[in-house]
Amino acid sequence: DQQVKQNSPSLSVQEGRISILNCDYTNSMFDYFLWYKKYPAEGPTFLISISSIKDKNEDGRFTVFLNKSAKHLSLHIVPSQPGDSAVYFCAASVWGQGGSEKLVFGKGTKLTVNP
Amino acid sequence: KAGVTQTPRYLIKTRGQQVTLSCSPISGHRSVSWYQQTPGQGLQFLFEYFSETQRNKGNFPGRFSGRQFSNSRSEMNVSTLELGDSALYLCASSLVRYGTYEQYFGPGTRLTVT
Numbered sequence: 762d763q764q765v766k767q768n769s770p771s772l773s774v775q776e777g778r779i780s781i782l783n784c785d786y787t788n789s790m791f792d793y794f795l796w797y798k799k800y801p802a803e804g805p806t807f808l809i810s811i812s813s814i815k816d817k818n819e820d821g822r823f824t825v826f827l828n829k830s831a832k833h834l835s836l837h838i839v840p841s842q843p844g845d846s847a848v849y850f851c852a853a854s855v856w857g858q859g860g861s862e863k864l865v866f867g868k869g870t871k872l873t874v875n876p
Numbered sequence: 877k878a879g880v881t882q883t884p885r886y887l888i889k890t891r892g893q894q895v896t897l898s899c900s901p902i903s904g905h906r907s908v909s910w911y912q913q914t915p916g917q918g919l920q921f922l923f924e925y926f927s928e929t930q931r932n933k934g935n936f937p938g939r940f941s942g943r944q945f946s947n948s949r950s951e952m953n954v955s956t957l958e959l960g961d962s963a964l965y966l967c968a969s970s971l972v973r974y975g976t977y978e979q980y981f982g983p984g985t986r987l988t989v990t
Contacts, residue, residue: 793977797981803983803984804966804981804983804984805966805981807978810978850919857931857932861924861926861931861932863921863924863932864909864921864979865921866911866919866920866921868916
């Protein structure tokens with residue numbers, strides 16, 4: 762049962778254009794959402810996050826939108842740069858059985874930004 | 877501040893053997909989580925340790941185990957290795973503070989089981 766879904770395994774955009782990465786979730790108990798970026802041979806690096814009580818968070822070229830009624834969030838990258846080419850993981854935080862928050866990850870979307 | 881370190885970076889083992897992976901968290905981070913990444917499956921949560929205690933556990937068989945030491949360093953052990961255990965094993969550390977959810981990942985250990 763996959764609670765966090767990234768339905769597009771890959772996305773290709775031109776440099777300078779907008780990249781939109783999507784993520785859907787099923788668990789209404791998720792209280793925080795995060796995006797991570799991963800380059801080959803490296804661990805994921807934290808990019809941006811949003812609390813479930815907000816609908817938008819912006820950090821430079823990166824903006825995350827949350828639509829709770831649709832259980833959907835998206836990451837917008839404007840303008841896209843070749844260095845943004847990486848695998849992007851959507852993650853959601855939920856209270857685990859052990860009495861602490863734990864992250865549930867999607868399978869990732871590979872973004873390729875063409876020069 | 878130094879990041880999360882994992883050793884070894886690469887490992888080749890044979891079916892039936894066991895393996896131990898090590899993780900040193902960022903200084904001051906007391907929570908350590910382990911994930912398995914395989915192609916097509918994303919990051920799957922293995923377990924989380926805090927103050928030498930396992931707090932959360934994912935849906936993996938008992939062959940996968942871990943522990944945490946008093947200095948917050950953590951080890952993960954896989955016994956009786958199977959071909960399907962070939963994966964990138966990632967360790968992540970985090971602050972335990974209200975409103976802080978970000979986890980910081982190490983580079984991972986690439987395990988190949990032959």
